[in-house]
Amino acid sequence: MICAGLDAGSRTIVLVMLGSRALDSVILDAGVNPLRRCQELLSDRSYDRLVVTGYSRHLVAPEVDGEAVSEIRAYAVGARHLYPDCRTVIDVGGQDTKAILLSDGGEVQKFEMNDRCAAGTGKFLEVMANTLEVTIGDLGELALSASNVVKINSLCTVFAESEVVSLMSRGKESSAIALALHDAIATRITGMVRRIGPRQRIVFAGGGALNKCLHQLLSEKLGIEVKVPHDPQIVGAFGAALLPEQSVSHLAQSRGYSVSEKQGKDGFRLSISPPRK
Helix, strand or coil, rough: CCCCEEEEECCEEEEEEEECCCCCEEEECCCCCCCHHHHHHCCCCCCCEEECCCCHHHHHHHHCCECCCHHHHHHHHHHHHHHCCEEEEEEECCCEEEEEEEEECCEEEEEEECCCCCCCCHHHHHHHHHCCCCCCCHHHHHHHHHCCCCCCCCCCCCHHHHHHHHHHHCCCCCCHHHHHHHHHHHHHHHHHHHHHCCCEEEEECCHHHHHHHHHHHHHHHHCCCCCCCHHHHHHHHHHHHHHHHHHHHHHHHHCEEEEEEEEEEEEEEEEEEEECC
């Protein structure tokens, strides 16, 4: 069975294909028409099941014959599969930030979500990068190079942008301003994580996890090593692609079948054996 997981995010679209062959993943900009971008991405691919997650999932899923699932569930499944001892997931996406607590068995127990304000999200970082005239990919490295410290008093995107412009006009170094922005974001995310009662291991996923400064500050403020997967942007789509196999596994086990999973060079496979008579 070939399972496709599609993360239709606000800034990027991620497709993960799982089957008898190696895992295949594609990452694209969402653009101004995410539905069309998703349709084009899927048009030349064959699969048996499609699960859609992400910011635009309810728009996309009905149009591509997919099943819509929440990002919280998809990221929980993806992170847990990559790290079987994962108990806490942090996801910093384009439009929201999530902190998710998992049970010993990997089920979602509690979560905090910031989806009413851009503060602490990828969009906030993008706006600040533009204000500092650097790319969002270089913003974290700029912050890590800071030798001085300044303070940002507001995390509202509009007021923070105004504050950044004011600091620049007073001759403050761009690197110090970038570090102050990252510190304010990390403090906000840390508060969300602490409200859910984090447990080790903590996995940091989503596009925000590509930011090395944010990763470092979160580890420092939480006092716990925060793990970032090799490809943090695909975790949600990966979890979505795993969900159909999880359903098959659960159904088989409920009927007395023995289910095991093997991971090799050809990808992930479920081995289902009939119950003993």
